[in-house]
Amino acid sequence: MIARMAVLPKNAAAYEELLTHVAEMTLKHEPGVAYYAWAKSVEEPHVYVVVEVYRDAQAHAAHMASEWVRQSIPVSRSLVEGKFDIRQYVTPGQEPVVLRHG
Numbered sequence: 121m122i123a124r125m126a127v128l129p130k131n132a133a134a135y136e137e138l139l140t141h142v143a144e145m146t147l148k149h150e151p152g153v154a155y156y157a158w159a160k161s162v163e164e165p166h167v168y169v170v171v172e173v174y175r176d177a178q179a180h181a182a183h184m185a186s187e188w189v190r191q192s193i194p195v196s197r198s199l200v201e202g203k204f205d206i207r208q209y210v211t212p213g214q215e216p217v218v219l220r221h222g
């Protein structure tokens with residue numbers, strides 16, 4: 121999955137701290153996550169992306185159920201301008217996960 125978010129400059133430091141925490145916890149505690157990282161756009165400094173690669177749908181479900189993700193979502197929503205733009209990509213032959221928006 122690739123999630124793209126716009127963040128107001130006044131929220132950038134808090135957002136980067138939140139992203140760093142979630143990435144560290146995810147990589148430390150979730151063996152079903154093959155890759156998890158975030159980056160800031162060079163051309164649009166207020167835009168961030170999070171790239172998430174899960175081994176299977178169960179790994180994604182475990183990620184979404186983790187304490188750090190459940191706690192981070194409302195905080196993230198308060199720091200992001202507008203909605204998350206989440207795009208899902210799958211390896212041919214794999215099934216996409218069900219995304220819940222709201």
